[in-house]
Amino acid sequence: MxxxxxxxxxxxxxxxxxxxxxxxxxxxxxxxxxxxxxxxxxxxxxxxxxxxxxxxxxxxxxxxxxxxxxxxxxxxxxxxxxxxxxxxxxxxxxxxxxxxxxxxxxxLFEDADLFRRYYRTAEATDAAGNPxxxxxxxxxxxxxxxxxxxxxxxxxxxxxxxxxxxxxxxxxxSGKKPDPELQSVCDSCPTRREGKGSVQRIRRFIRNARFQPDKPPADMRCLLEQGFLCMGPVTLAGCSGRSGGMPRCIEARVPCKGCYGPVRPGGNQLFDILNALASNGIDTKNLPDRLAVLRYSGAHRRLVRTVNKPA
Ligand code: SF4
Ligand code: SF4
Ligand code: SF4
Missing domain, CATH: 3.40.50.700 (NADH:ubiquinone oxidoreductase-like, 20kDa subunit)
Structure with a gap:
């Protein structure tokens, strides 16, 4: 049945x-x-x-x-x-x-600020009261x-x-117990890794990575080693599918944003990435968009109210 x-x-x-x-x-x-x-x-x-x-x-x-x-x-x-x-x-x-x-x-926000933003200051709609x-x-x-x-x-x-x-x-x-995936996005990423120490700081992804459009991603250098915040090391694998694909963002030559959450349940992607960067000799003090690292895993009290007025 x-x-x-x-x-x-x-x-x-x-x-x-x-x-x-x-x-x-x-x-x-x-x-x-x-x-x-x-x-x-x-x-x-x-x-x-x-x-x-x-x-x-x-x-x-x-x-x-x-x-x-x-x-x-x-x-x-x-x-x-x-x-x-x-x-x-x-x-x-x-x-x-x-x-x-x-x-x-x-x-990150008070409810009153969210309502104000949605119903009174959004550019695309007329101002209204809270529903x-x-x-x-x-x-x-x-x-x-x-x-x-x-x-x-x-x-x-x-x-x-x-x-x-x-x-x-x-x-x-089939009545079996699911086998949890415990690999990271990096494990299925084909990019070329040359080793630690070539980058000291992370920069915003406002310029394209260096790659040759006519060459496969395997010929592109790892995006973290190019200085972009790629969340691959601290993000659960799975977006490559089960038949030998590659991570979806890497295929588009874009850094992983961490959308599968931490590699292990209960992990904290912010702590994990800070550790990963520090162990690669990268300065984490001026990491841009630090809270955005938790953009996919902000429940479990990872993200708390620190800002009162959303822009
Ligand atoms: S850090 Fe990013 S680009 Fe580098 S191997 Fe991991 S997933 Fe690939
Ligand atoms: S952001 Fe999501 S889809 Fe993109 S590479 Fe990371 S885990 Fe895969
Ligand atoms: S935003 Fe939430 S509901 Fe929508 S695809 Fe992502 S995980 Fe699923």
Whole structure:
């Protein structure tokens, strides 16, 4: 009998679900062993009994619960808790669910400043008051999923590579335990490394890296060794897929920004990269955009309010 899968999307962009669809024919194969019983982003499924905030959520029982997005408001918290009750295994699907992702950048700001920015000072819209209806109340900050419910499996990535999604669902459908990836982006990066000591400072990526357009990335020197902040050493592998590809950003000759989160669960990409740079003899005192290093992993109290007025 196929395993039942329920899916919910919290504070995110739906890119993880698009990546699921991008498994393509793999998804058709998966549908023989997995039955999707709930996925509001793809299937019309009315699951609030009325509009009452206290109304019971109707989420069908399932063996697998895929949850994408971080937890930012009370409604998302209710949905996450209900998914935990109804699903056998909960998968934190994508980097927002695993580490807070882009939504956790809001942890740097007071809610009042965010509302002012969105509703009164954004260039593209007319000024308005804060919404008083429909929008659920914010929680005190943006949470990763495992801060609010128990999580069984983490599948980070912004979004996760379709190969990784298909592999995980295949593994779960066959009753096996998922094998965690513990390599870094550098492990699948083909660029040329010449060794320590050639760069003393990191600069912003406002100029292209040095490379020859007609040559493959294997002929390009490592971007960190060119002086750019490449997060490859401290970021979990996976964006290369499972059939010998290369990291997505490196293929585009752009430094890794760290979107798969830390190599080990619980790791701190900021501490890890400072260590990696220091051990390569690079001055970390004037590292540009230091907090941006946590742009994908700002939940778990990694990013806290330090700024009062967003620009
Ligand atoms: S992890 Fe990335 S792709 Fe997935 S919901 Fe979050 S922002 Fe979107
Ligand atoms: S630091 Fe960046 S460019 Fe260098 S090997 Fe690692 S991923 Fe590749
Ligand atoms: S290279 Fe880094 S930032 Fe780019 S997709 Fe891979 S993990 Fe994400």
């Amino acid at each position: 196929p395993l039942r899968l329920a899916s919910e999307s919290l504070s995110g962009c739906s890119g993880c679900e698009i990546a699921l669809l991008n498994t393509g024919v793999g998804l058709l194969r998966l549908l023989k062993s997995i039955k999707i019983v709930h996925m509001p982003i793809l299937m019309d499924n009315k699951y609030f009994q009325g509009n009452d905030a206290e109304a019971e959520l109707e989420i069908p029982e399932a063996e697998i619960g895929l949850l994408s997005g971080a937890v930012r408001n009370e409604e998302q918290l209710r949905i996450a808790e209900k998914m935990r009750q109804r699903c056998g295994s909960i998968v934190a699907f994508g980097t927002c669910a695993s580490y807070g992702g882009i939504p956790a950048l809001a942890n 008083a209806e429909v929008v659920p109340p914010f929680l005190e900050r943006t949470f990763a999923l495992d801060e609010v419910i128990r999580v069984d499996v983490f599948l980070p990535g912004c979004p996760p590579h379709p190969d990784g999604i298909a592999h995980l669902l295949d593994t779960l459908a």
